Amino acid sequence: MILYIAEKPSLARAIANALPNPQKKHDGYIELPNGDCVTWCIGHLLELAEPQDYAPHYKQWQLDHLPIIPQEWQWKAKSNTKKQLSVVRKLLKNAQTIVHAGDPDREGQLLVDEVLHFAKIPKYKLEQTQRLLVSDLTTAAVKKSLNKLRPNKEFSALSRSALARARADWLYGINLTRAYTIKGRQAGYNGVLSVGRVQTPVLGLVVKRDKEREAFVPKDFYQVVAHLETDTLPFQAKWQPSEACAPYQDEEGRVLSRPLAENVARRITDKPGFVKQFDKIPKKQNAPLPYNLSALQIDAAKAFSMNAQKVLDTCQALYERHQMITYPRSDCRYLPSEQFSQASSILAKLKDLSLPYQKAAQQANPAQKSKAWNDKQVGAHHAIIPTQQLGAFEKLNHDERKIFELIARQYLIQFMPAYEYLATKIIIEIEGGQFTAQGVTVVKEGWKSLMPSNKKEEPELPQLTVGQQVHCLQGEVLAKQTTPPDAFTDATLLAAMTGINRFVSDKAIKAILKETDGLGTEGTRAGIIELLFKRSFLQREGKQIHSTSTGRALIEALPESATVPDMTAKWEAMLNDISKNITPYQHFMDELYQALDHLILGARQGSISNFTNLPKAPTTKRTFKKKRPSRANDKTGAKRSPRKSRTNT
Numbered sequence: 001m002i003l004y005i006a007e008k009p010s011l012a013r014a015i016a017n018a019l020p021n022p023q024k025k026h027d028g029y030i031e032l033p034n035g036d037c038v039t040w041c042i043g044h045l046l047e048l049a050e051p052q053d054y055a056p057h058y059k060q061w062q063l064d065h066l067p068i069i070p071q072e073w074q075w076k077a078k079s080n081t082k083k084q085l086s087v088v089r090k091l092l093k094n095a096q097t098i099v100h101a102g103d104p105d106r107e108g109q110l111l112v113d114e115v116l117h118f119a120k121i122p123k124y125k126l127e128q129t130q131r132l133l134v135s136d137l138t139t140a141a142v143k144k145s146l147n148k149l150r151p152n153k154e155f156s157a158l159s160r161s162a163l164a165r166a167r168a169d170w171l172y173g174i175n176l177t178r179a180y181t182i183k184g185r186q187a188g189y190n191g192v193l194s195v196g197r198v199q200t201p202v203l204g205l206v207v208k209r210d211k212e213r214e215a216f217v218p219k220d221f222y223q224v225v226a227h228l229e230t231d232t233l234p235f236q237a238k239w240q241p242s243e244a245c246a247p248y249q250d251e252e253g254r255v256l257s258r259p260l261a262e263n264v265a266r267r268i269t270d271k272p273g274f275v276k277q278f279d280k281i282p283k284k285q286n287a288p289l290p291y292n293l294s295a296l297q298i299d300a301a302k303a304f305s306m307n308a309q310k311v312l313d314t315c316q317a318l319y320e321r322h323q324m325i326t327y328p329r330s331d332c333r334y335l336p337s338e339q340f341s342q343a344s345s346i347l348a349k350l351k352d353l354s355l356p357y358q359k360a361a362q363q364a365n366p367a368q369k370s371k372a373w374n375d376k377q378v379g380a381h382h383a384i385i386p387t388q389q390l391g392a393f394e395k396l397n398h399d400e401r402k403i404f405e406l407i408a409r410q411y412l413i414q415f416m417p418a419y420e421y422l423a424t425k426i427i428i429e430i431e432g433g434q435f436t437a438q439g440v441t442v443v444k445e446g447w448k449s450l451m452p453s454n455k456k457e458e459p460e461l462p463q464l465t466v467g468q469q470v471h472c473l474q475g476e477v478l479a480k481q482t483t484p485p486d487a488f489t490d491a492t493l494l495a496a497m498t499g500i501n502r503f504v505s506d507k508a509i510k511a512i513l514k515e516t517d518g519l520g521t522e523g524t525r526a527g528i529i530e531l532l533f534k535r536s537f538l539q540r541e542g543k544q545i546h547s548t549s550t551g552r553a554l555i556e557a558l559p560e561s562a563t564v565p566d567m568t569a570k571w572e573a574m575l576n577d578i579s580k581n582i583t584p585y586q587h588f589m590d591e592l593y594q595a596l597d598h599l600i601l602g603a604r605q606g607s608i609s610n611f612t613n614l615p616k617a618p619t620t621k622r623t624f625k626k627k628r629p630s631r632a633n634d635k636t637g638a639k640r641s642p643r644k645s646r647t648n649t
Contacts, residue, residue: 002036003095004132005088005112007102010320011134012040015101018142028087037091041102045085046114048170049074063182066600067175069593073167075118089119098125100152101132104380105329106579107523109155110162131155135327135381137319138389158380161579168571168592172197175596179603180557187611193554194535197568198520199528200555203537204563205496205503206488207547207555216484221254222261223478226268226435228428229471233462237428237435239264258477265475268430275468276434277427280441284420287413287447289333289372290383293522294498296328296406301491303452304402305543308494308526314403315384322392322400325407327381329523334377335385340369342388347415349390350408357409360449364415372414385411409450416447424461430472437461487544490529497525500565500572509570519565519572550614557610559602567595 006012029039051058102108129152176195224239248257315328344366420443537551577583
């Protein structure tokens with residue numbers, strides 16, 4: 001018997017639909033005519049044991065118990081899915097061949113692998129286990145994937161990486177959450193002060209931004225604009241202060257002296273100027289790549305003020321229920337070359353839909369192959385794109401339609417001409433001072449004809465020649481004021497998590513992180529942000545996201561290394577390297593153990609003063625029960641090799 005184990009029922013149904021009929025539906029699995037079976041997990045069927053499962057005294061939260069580091073890690077069945085786990089284990093006993101059909105990502109790999117190991121599958125059978133990678137639930141796509149099974153052992157590094165991530169989150173989350181919750185109770189705060197390897201640095205970003213905004217003192221600065229006249233068009237040019245003006249400028253080159261600005265304006269009024277440089281360079285801009293999940297969440301937040309979790313939930317519906325898009329938790333923005341053969345069919349169907357950009361979409365050329373098709377950039381999954389099954393479009397609800405339209409547009413623009421324009425730069429010299437003007441002249445809209453028009457109108461600049469004389473009618477002083485950094489929004493906080501290298505101080509780590517995925521994973525970032533709201537560490541004010549007094553108190557109580565992204569971002573890079581078989585699992589874990597010892601010592605010695613005047617905490621149970629909902633919590637359960645392994649490297 002061949003046993004297919006899908007990550008969830010919807011994927012199992014899609015696999016069964018691509019296999020022979022007639023089929024028999026049983027409780028927890030589908031039987032094929034030849035006796036083969038398709039079964040499923042329901043997300044994680046297993047969770048990592050709680051501290052009290054290792055020793056009953058851990059049920060009481062005490063600083064003396066920390067750090068809690070299991071000698072032999074244990075999985076246990078999740079209480080709400082025990083029945084399905086029993087079904088899968090029974091089927092595994094009779095299976096001659098196993099096909100792993102978890103989602104095509106790190107967590108999906110571990111999700112089924114952990115069940116195989118928990119069921120004590122013999123080594124020879126594990127060696128023969130096959131891997132089915134499905135990123136499109138339409139029957140034609142699943143059939144294609146069934147003909148391209150790969151050995152499951154090829155993905156063992158991916159599984160090790162997911163396991164290391166889970167164990168790290170367990171160790172970090174449980175130990176530090178207990179430590180700081182106990183410190184909070186000593187100060188009279190009875191809530192749970194949740195600390196996570198990823199969630200806490202994200203909270204730290206918001207707290208730091210809030211403090212910068214509160215401490216911000218606006219400064220006046222001044223710009224000088226020359227109003228210029230030519231034989232054809234009038235235009236404006238902005239003064240570029242020379243090095244001699246440096247004593248009157250701030251670190252960003254802004255002029256702080258009004259008398260200086262007014263003096264320049266007087267000197268250039270009614271004076272001739274001469275063209276020192278005139279450039280009009282033709283340029284092209286190709287369409288941006290198709291979406292991965294984070295890029296889609298950022299654009300949806302900007303366009304619709306839709307939070308990250310809502311976007312993910314909507315994508316799951318489009319993928320599972322409607323089968324109109326490919327796998328949504330993707331971290332990849334490229335497409336496999338073989339997918340290009342479907343372009344004509346997908347484009348033809350998209351052009352028939354009542355999309356808001358339908359007229360411009362008619363220009364899409366199915367023969368055009370953008371840089372998105374690149375096999376070298378595609379791993380277990382590819383960018384999120386429409387499938388060939390678009391019949392449910394008219395049945396989509398409001399949110400589903402909005403998200404689908406974004407995904408469809410990002411796919412369509414891969415087949416549109418480049419955006420072409422002329423970039424003009426003029427440098428004028430007036431009374432020894434330098435003034436510049438820049439502008440853009442659109443030659444061909446290309447793919448931008450599908451995009452919403454929210455750009456500022458670029459001023460039209462005249463055609464000039466070097467040495468030509470122009471006349472400055474007037475110099476004008478523009479009084480400006482510096483503004484504080486913007487508060488985080490859903491879009492900018494997600495962008496900060498994906499581009500975390502911008503917020504890292506260590507130059508070596510910064511360089512590493514430019515090549516990695518940032519903090520968290522595509523599928524967990526939304527859940528991490530939502531968790532911070534549930535813990536009452538963050539709050540919304542309109543579109544803005546701010547820290548609460550509780551969130552700020554926690555960050556102020558923690559050592560800096562736990563609140564800035566440097567340490568955990570470095571770990572994210574190591575986890576990425578584990579998945580590529582570059583970094584050994586144990587090297588990552590040993591570094592984590594060392595950091596954990598240091599952090600727990602800091603907690604023991606830390607002051608409780610930060611927690612003395614906090615508002616009343618939300619009602620919670622006194623015991624810390626770790627949950628693992630929908631693969632979106634950064635404090636997941638974990639396993640660890642024996643304690644003695646800490647000295648083995």
